[in-house]
Amino acid sequence: MLASTHSAHLPAAAVEAPAATDVLAIARQVLHEEAAALHDVANAIGATPDFENCVQAILQLKGRVVVTGIGKSAHVAGKIVATLNSTGTPALFMHAADAIHGDLGMIQPEDFVVAISKSGDTPEIKVLVPLLRRKGVPLAALVSNADSYLGQQANYILHAPVHKEACPNNLAPTTSTTAALALGDALAVCLLESRKFTAADFARLHPGGTLGKRLYLKVGDLSRQNQRPQVREDSPLKEVLLEISGKRLGATAVLDAAGSLAGIITDGDLRRMLGSFSDLESLRARDILTPRPATIDVDDFAAEALVRMQQRNITQLVVTEQGQFAGFIHLHDLLREGLV
Known part of the structure; x- marks a missing residue:
């Protein structure tokens, strides 16, 4: 018992x-x-025309791009599918192992298959390829070894040569998956540019989250929810104060006799005015307004409003529609939407 107690408290050294x-x-x-x-x-x-020919074949495709792989290549395939779908190329993922247990039925005659495999000689790929050939669909091999079984059987070779993994044992898929992923990105971007896929097209496919809001949310979507503080050029100081405090946007537009925008008065202008004028009773809006205020159109993106506010170090912009005063957009609006 004593020996056991002693051995349980060995010196740290x-x-x-x-x-x-x-x-x-x-x-x-x-x-x-x-x-x-x-x-x-x-x-x-x-080195070969295969990549360009593959892009052209997909551009003429009436079906979908089916991307398949096994192990880590399956994870890369899933990401490539997501990128293709989000950039205008209909795509779906098929796990190479599940394909021979029923999932092969998802492939239609007008589809195009991209098979990802570093070696191109895995057992699952060797089983899958003859089944794909029997279906008669075009096959692109995204491989490191172009002379592999998959490379020899494919219509197109997307060559991602990797001589060594970053893993010190040269075993864990690291460099090879990075190369495959990057080549998949290159394919997607080539298709995107060939289709003249625009930011507006991208926005239609990404309506959710901050990214979607940056691409589709317009200034008018936010400014129309706000009140529209406004006074005339000859409005007295008291009216200006009430308009700014009552509409809670920290500013008011000043309109001329024709209803056009003459300027803006902010709560900061009012504070500075107190030290510059002695006869406050006689003051009119025209006396303290800032002419040519920063503006933005209702059809501009809300993200652009944020950029302009940051450039000028201000918290609100006057919103115009067809050149006429249409309201305000405030930094708080952008914060509420998660754009900041």
Whole structure:
């Protein structure tokens, strides 16, 4: 019992500390190795006409792009599918292992298949490829080994040469998945540009979240929810004060006799005015307004309003519609929508 108690309290020096690891050096080495691999991939796509021919075939496609893979390649396939769908190319994911257990039925005669595999010789791929050939659909192989079984059977080779994984054991898919993902991005962007896919098209496919709001939310969508503080050029100071405090936007527009925008008065203008004028009773809006205020049109994107506010270090913009005063948009509106 005494011996057991003694052994349970060994001196700290008796326990060997793990060897120190230069984390930053390892991280940089991984990034440098993967960057070098991407450089090789960029050079490889011009070695044959396959990449360009693949893009043209997909552009003429009446069906969908079906992307498949196994293991880590399946995860890369899922991301490529998401990118294609969001940039105007209808796509879906099919797991290579599930394909031979019923999912092969999702492939239609007018579809196009992209199979991702580093080696191109995995058992699941060798089983799947003959089934795809039997269906008669075009097949592109996104492979590191162009001479593999998959490469030899494919109509198009999307070559992503990788000589070594960033993993020190050269086992864990690291550089190879980065290369495949980047080549998938290159394919999606080539299709996007070939289709003249615009920011407006992108917005229609991304209506949710902050990204969607930046792409579709217009100034008028927000300004129409606000009150429209306004006074005339000859309005007395008291009326100006009541309009600014009552409408709670920190400013009021000043309109001329024709109803056009003559300027703006902010609560900051009022504070500065108190130290500049002795006869407050005789003051009119025209005496303290700021002419040519910063404006934005109702049809401009709300994200642009944020940019203009930041550039001028202000918290509100006068909103116009066809050149006429239409209200205000405030920084709080943008905060509420999550654009800031």
